[in-house]
Amino acid sequence: MRVVNCKYIDANSLKDFIITNDIPDTDKVLLQIFTGICDRDYISRLLDEIKDLLPHINIIGTTTHGEIMGSEIYERSTILSFSIFEETNIKVFAVNSMESSYAEALSLIDKIEDINKAKVGIMFADGLGVNGEEFLKAFDEKAPSLIISGGLAGDNAKFVKAYAFTRDNIDASAVIAVLYNPNLIVNTEISLGWKAVGKTFTVTKAIGNRVYIIDDMSAQDLYGKYLGERTKRALPISGIEFPLIAKNGQSSNYKRLLISGGNR
Numbered sequence: 001m002r003v004v005n006c007k008y009i010d011a012n013s014l015k016d017f018i019i020t021n022d023i024p025d026t027d028k029v030l031l032q033i034f035t036g037i038c039d040r041d042y043i044s045r046l047l048d049e050i051k052d053l054l055p056h057i058n059i060i061g062t063t064t065h066g067e068i069m070g071s072e073i074y075e076r077s078t079i080l081s082f083s084i085f086e087e088t089n090i091k092v093f094a095v096n097s098m099e100s101s102y103a104e105a106l107s108l109i110d111k112i113e114d115i116n117k118a119k120v121g122i123m124f125a126d127g128l129g130v131n132g133e134e135f136l137k138a139f140d141e142k143a144p145s146l147i148i149s150g151g152l153a154g155d156n157a158k159f160v161k162a163y164a165f166t167r168d169n170i171d172a173s174a175v176i177a178v179l180y181n182p183n184l185i186v187n188t189e190i191s192l193g194w195k196a197v198g199k200t201f202t203v204t205k206a207i208g209n210r211v212y213i214i215d216d217m218s219a220q221d222l223y224g225k226y227l228g229e230r231t232k233r234a235l236p237i238s239g240i241e242f243p244l245i246a247k248n249g250q251s252s253n254y255k256r257l258l259i260s261g262g263n264r
Contacts, residue, residue, distance in 0.1 A: 001085050005069050008035075008078040011049040018053055023082050025054045030083045030090050030177050032122065033061030033165075034068075036076040038155040043163060043170055046078065051167060057082075058090045059167035060175045062124035065154035076156065088119075088181035094165075094172040101131040104173050105138030112143075112178055119184045120147040124164040125174035127152030133209050135174065147186050150176075157237045196245050198226065203246075211244065 004021045008014060023029065031050065035043065043061070050059065067074045095108040109115065125135060132152055139148055153162035164175045201222070205213035214222045223242070224232030231238045 001083060001088070003081065003083050005079060005081045007069060007074070008046070008080050011053070014049065014080070015053055021082075023054065023084060025056050027056050027058060027090060028085045028088065029054070029057040030085070030122075030179075031057055031059045031061075032081040032083070032177075033059065033078065034064050034081070035061065035078040036064050036067055036074070036156055037078060038063040038158075038161060038163065040163065040170055043165060047165075047167055047170070050080075058092050058177060060092055060122065060124060060177045061163075061165045062151070062153040063155055063163045065156050085179075085181075088179050088184055090177055090179055092166050092175065092177050094169045094175045096169075096171065097126070097129060097173040101125075101134040102138050104130065105135045106142065108174055108176060109138060109142050112176070114180065115143050115146060115178075117182075118143075118146055118178045118180055119182070120149065120186045121176045121178045123148055123150035123174060123176040125150075125152055126164050126172075127154050127162045128159060129162075130173060131208070147188060149188065157240070159236060194243065194245060200247070 004017075004023065006014070006017045017023075031054075033046070035046070037043075043063075047059065047061075050057075067077050067079045069079045091113060093108060093111040095104050095111065098104045098107060112118065112121075125132065130152065136148065139146060153164045155162040163170060164172050166172060166175050169175070201214045203211055203214055204216050205211075211219050213219070217225070220232055220235060223235060223238070227238070227242055231242065
């Protein structure tokens with residue numbers, strides 16, 4: 001496998017990049033698009049340009065809140081990551097919004113061909129409409145051997161509209177690129193980096209991972225009391241900077257807890 005990345009500027013510079021890096025036009029190539037330009041028309045034009053240059057490659061993409069390439073961090077840019085395989089087969093699947101994130105995941109699982117033979121799935125989902133925990137719960141129950149990587153789409157913390165997309169579906173709720181190759185070696189690791197600070201609270205009302213009451217105080221009021229009114233007014237954006245760490249029994253689970261009342 002070979003991976004090459006570039007920051008998208010225009011179609012001409014992309015064409016030069018493809019030629020210089022000898023990116024073949026085959027279905028053994030997976031392109032992952034990460035864009036901070038959260039505009040449907042822009043994404044559509046970008047996909048058309050790429051398909052004109054490489055009509056046979058597989059594409060999945062997501063809108064973001066900050067883009068990373070190498071040691072550089074960008075905002076409102078577009079990063080293209082090409083993974084070029086020799087023997088691995090790639091299939092892309094998508095699902096549109098349904099009544100629940102769990103149901104959406106089940107629908108996506110039903111679409112995946114030979115899921116028991118799949119080695120890994122790279123998945124992006126609408127970060128505003130999909131509950132990631134419930135979504136992954138379905139995969140854990142129905143396809144426990146499938147390794148999942150990826151993340152939730154953002155929209156520069158505007159909490160208005162985020163996109164997960166394929167070459168042919170811009171309005172998907174979730175997309176996944178599934179890799180098939182029994183000889184493919186997949187290594188995974190996680191580094192959260194969060195450390196608990198301050199006092200310990202008790203969640204006194206929650207539904208799933210959505211928190212309503214903490215120490216008999218609304219989650220918003222608690223943020224205001226301990227982190228200031230400015231932080232409270234900035235919810236749910238400020239919740240990204242000050243996440244809650246859930247502790248169940250003697251173990252600490254770094255679960256994504258959602259503050260009720262926000263767009264998350």
